[in-house]
Amino acid sequence: MVKITAAPHVRSGESTTRIMWSVVLSLLPVTGASIWFFGPSAVLVILAAVAGCLLTERLFGGRRNSISDGSAMITGLLLGLCLPAGFPLWMAFLGGVFGIGFGKIIFGGLGQNIFNPALLGRAFLQAAFPVAITTWPARAADWWALRGDNLALPFMSPASADAVTGATPLGNLKFGDDPVVTPLMELFLGNTGGSLGETSALLILLGGIYLAIRGHLNWHIPVSILVSVFAFSGLFYWLGLSPFSPLFMLFSGGLMLGAWYMATDMVTSPVTHAGCWVFGVSIGLLVVIIRIWGGLPEGVMYAILLMNALVPFINRATQPRKFGSKEPAAEKES
Amino acid sequence: MVSRRRLNLQLPSFKNGVHPPEHKDLTSGIPSRRLAFPDEIVLPLSQHIGRPAEALVKPGDRIERGDVIAQASGYVSSYVHATAAGTVKSIEHWPHPAGAMQPSVRIEVDPHSTQMQRPRLVPHWDEVPAEQLSDEISKAGIVGLGGAAFPSHVKLRPPEDQPVDVLMVNGCECEPYLTSDHRTMLERPEHVHLGIRIVLRALGISRAVIGIEANKPDAIEVMRDTSPDDLDITVQPLEVKYPQGAEKMLIKAVTGREVPSGKLPSAIGALVQNVATTASVAMVFETGQPLIERIMTVSGRGIRQPGNWVIPFGTKLSDVIAACGGFTEDASEIVFGGPMMGQSQASLDVPVLKATGGILVLSKDECKRQDILPCIRCGKCIDACPVFLNPQLMGALARVDRFEEMTGNNLSDCMLCGCCSYVCPSNIPLSQLFAMSKIQLSRLQAA
Numbered sequence: 001m002v003k004i005t006a007a008p009h010v011r012s013g014e015s016t017t018r019i020m021w022s023v024v025l026s027l028l029p030v031t032g033a034s035i036w037f038f039g040p041s042a043v044l045v046i047l048a049a050v051a052g053c054l055l056t057e058r059l060f061g062g063r064r065n066s067i068s069d070g071s072a073m074i075t076g077l078l079l080g081l082c083l084p085a086g087f088p089l090w091m092a093f094l095g096g097v098f099g100i101g102f103g104k105i106i107f108g109g110l111g112q113n114i115f116n117p118a119l120l121g122r123a124f125l126q127a128a129f130p131v132a133i134t135t136w137p138a139r140a141a142d143w144w145a146l147r148g149d150n151l152a153l154p155f156m157s158p159a160s161a162d163a164v165t166g167a168t169p170l171g172n173l174k175f176g177d178d179p180v181v182t183p184l185m186e187l188f189l190g191n192t193g194g195s196l197g198e199t200s201a202l203l204i205l206l207g208g209i210y211l212a213i214r215g216h217l218n219w220h221i222p223v224s225i226l227v228s229v230f231a232f233s234g235l236f237y238w239l240g241l242s243p244f245s246p247l248f249m250l251f252s253g254g255l256m257l258g259a260w261y262m263a264t265d266m267v268t269s270p271v272t273h274a275g276c277w278v279f280g281v282s283i284g285l286l287v288v289i290i291r292i293w294g295g296l297p298e299g300v301m302y303a304i305l306l307m308n309a310l311v312p313f314i315n316r317a318t319q320p321r322k323f324g325s326k327e328p329a330a331e332k333e334s
Numbered sequence: 335m336v337s338r339r340r341l342n343l344q345l346p347s348f349k350n351g352v353h354p355p356e357h358k359d360l361t362s363g364i365p366s367r368r369l370a371f372p373d374e375i376v377l378p379l380s381q382h383i384g385r386p387a388e389a390l391v392k393p394g395d396r397i398e399r400g401d402v403i404a405q406a407s408g409y410v411s412s413y414v415h416a417t418a419a420g421t422v423k424s425i426e427h428w429p430h431p432a433g434a435m436q437p438s439v440r441i442e443v444d445p446h447s448t449q450m451q452r453p454r455l456v457p458h459w460d461e462v463p464a465e466q467l468s469d470e471i472s473k474a475g476i477v478g479l480g481g482a483a484f485p486s487h488v489k490l491r492p493p494e495d496q497p498v499d500v501l502m503v504n505g506c507e508c509e510p511y512l513t514s515d516h517r518t519m520l521e522r523p524e525h526v527h528l529g530i531r532i533v534l535r536a537l538g539i540s541r542a543v544i545g546i547e548a549n550k551p552d553a554i555e556v557m558r559d560t561s562p563d564d565l566d567i568t569v570q571p572l573e574v575k576y577p578q579g580a581e582k583m584l585i586k587a588v589t590g591r592e593v594p595s596g597k598l599p600s601a602i603g604a605l606v607q608n609v610a611t612t613a614s615v616a617m618v619f620e621t622g623q624p625l626i627e628r629i630m631t632v633s634g635r636g637i638r639q640p641g642n643w644v645i646p647f648g649t650k651l652s653d654v655i656a657a658c659g660g661f662t663e664d665a666s667e668i669v670f671g672g673p674m675m676g677q678s679q680a681s682l683d684v685p686v687l688k689a690t691g692g693i694l695v696l697s698k699d700e701c702k703r704q705d706i707l708p709c710i711r712c713g714k715c716i717d718a719c720p721v722f723l724n725p726q727l728m729g730a731l732a733r734v735d736r737f738e739e740m741t742g743n744n745l746s747d748c749m750l751c752g753c754c755s756y757v758c759p760s761n762i763p764l765s766q767l768f769a770m771s772k773i774q775l776s777r778l779q780a781a
Contacts, residue, residue, distance in 0.1 A: 004679075004680050006766035007674060007755075008675065008755050009696060010354055010674070011756060015704055016760045110707070111708035111709050111760075267711055271712075272713060321722055323586075323721035324594045324595035325594075
């Protein structure tokens with residue numbers, strides 16, 4: 001009967017597993033919306049990415065039963081959500097395998113990785129299949145129709161000639177022959193072109209705020225990113241250097257998904273609040289710079305990956321001030 | 335709950351810390367009762383921080399309750415008194431709550447004794463010169479009753495260059511479950527105040543602040559109502575937060591000042607004494623009774639009759655458990671002290687000591703443990719650490735035996751309060767790692 005343990009003998013009851021699965025839970029509305037907008041293609045692409053992640057984690061994850069902690073599930077879900085609807089399934093699967101295998105397990109598994117595994121998987125896909133990953137299907141009249149060549153055979157070029165493609169609001173405004181500003185309301189609700197899960201800012205916000213309230217997400221990161229994007233894009237818009245209005249910047253592209261779900265990955269973000277602000281503001285600035293002057297319409301992925309690499313340095317520079325190492329300012333007066 | 339939180343916001347406190355469930359209502363309303371004298375008491379010679387006491391008795395000696403049985407063996411050491419009348423059986427190694435076997439005096443309690451103390455001539459505290467008060471306190475075996483058991487007379491003589499100008503009386507009792515300080519304040523407020531008066535006289539100052547967490551409104555009221563008018567005594571309600579009762583946290587909450595790292599509270603002119611300690615100081619001068627017993631909380635879902643008891647030191651755990659109705663079916667762990675910093679007990683033979691403020695029998699549900707997962711760098715430990723360390727980094731270093739690098743990360747500032755372990759979602763035993771690292775590091779430095 002007697003148990004001998006070291007103090008403390010009570011615990012908060014919080015668990016990493018629960019945090020991970022509540023992140024998955026909070027992504028369900030976004031996932032549902034992607035299915036609503038993009039039909040069965042969304043289901044297939046997400047499932048393929050999740051399968052790639054789970055299978056890799058199961059085969060190579062060091063700990064026994066490491067799938068149950070939920071982290072591989074998050075990676076798969078997030079990867080699926082940042083792919084276009086018409087993406088060939090074998091590529092999505094491969095992205096999942098790469099994300100978990102080279103993004104996480106190669107570093108030593110959960111908690112050891114430097115880069116966000118989902119984003120690393122996507123970066124790999126962007127480099128390997130630049131055409132497929134930027135082919136944005138237009139809304140289909142028939143909800144049941146596949147939105148592209150999902151079922152393309154591995155290593156065969158997708159037969160995309162007959163697919164109807166559209167453009168993302170960002171690409172449209174930046175590279176379009178006849179630049180169109182997508183109405184903000186459509187951006188906010190998600191009725192636009194883009195990757196599966198990035199279109200509805202509203203649902204991402206809801207999920208993110210739910211996580212922040214439960215303490216499963218450090219709100220300093222998304223808030224600092226959004227404030228930074230708003231401020232810098234506002235500055236450049238005001239100076240006439242950018243075609244994007246600050247609000248358009250906030251609600252378009254992958255910014256919401258990136259700010260609330262990718263950058264907040266606990267493993268790859270700084271540990272202190274001060275560090276989170278440095279991290280978030282830098283991501284925001286990079287996003288604005290890439291979007292305005294870069295060769296790509298979207299820069300959230302690279303901005304986050306770049307800052308992921310700097311996290312150890314940010315951590316070192318923003319260590320907490322030890323208690324009693326400096327008298328508080330109020331003290332000096334007395 | 336909401337009103338408590340709103341109340342909390344306006345109250346002074348420290349930064350960070352945690353809010354474990356209090357579970358104090360199990361015992362806070364139960365007046366203390368006296369535990370029957372057991373058949374045998376076992377008094378370890380080491381019940382305090384510092385050198386173990388030197389035994390003055392030998393097997394066969396007849397002793398009365400309150401007699402000195404061991405004397406201090408140095409400046410940082412303490413006297414030990416017989417807590418019941420009887421015959422010394424032996425001096426031998428006996429299980430000690432701290433884990434190892436320790437030399438202890440075993441006394442067979444005389445069942446026919448009235449357990450009265452020998453009549454003693456007690457000088458009135460007002461007639462004893464201030465500088466001699468700490469000697470009297472030392473001879474009464476008084477140590478800090480908040481948990482650390484640091485000999486009180488040492489504290490009462492702060493370094494010459496660091497004069498103390500305010501006494502902080504610690505009535506926070508921030509550990510969950512424990513209500514012994516709470517009951518002391520409710521039942522013996524005049525002793526707490528008399529003790530404060532004596533300690534103030536020993537220090538030659540006149541100002542004291544009694545810090546009490548806001549979850550004890552009745553104690554705050556009683557202490558306010560009984561405060562003497564001729565001394566500058568403030569009763570300060572504090573936010574309910576663990577570890578509010580840690581010395582540095584209490585001082586920070588009351589004065590807004592941080593005790594410099596590695597320094598004593600006297601560095602900023604403060605001195606902290608626990609309410610139960612001041613009450614026992616009062617007993618020395620009022621009745622001549624040295625420190626031989628105290629109020630202890632027996633609580634947890636694993637014990638049939640939780641309550642507060644006046645227990646003579648040296649009473650064995652098994653006697654206490656029996657007096658409290660025994661274990662429930664799902665009793666799982668016995669802890670001396672609070673659940674955050676207390677020590678797990680492996681034997682029912684261990685005696686309760688001066689520093690034992692509580693005896694907890696936790697049920698399976700209360701001390702449930704989950705699997706340890708890898709650190710995900712969530713930073714919750716950093717947000718919880720009351721002394722602003724980086725437990726995440728220190729834990730990573732400790733796990734790979736890089737103890738020397740941990741000094742650079744301020745291992746010595748860690749007071750092992752357990753906040754980091756408490757919040758860790760991956761259930762990494764951080765404070766245990768730090769406790770081990772401190773031991774390893776002192777071994778390395780000694781070598």
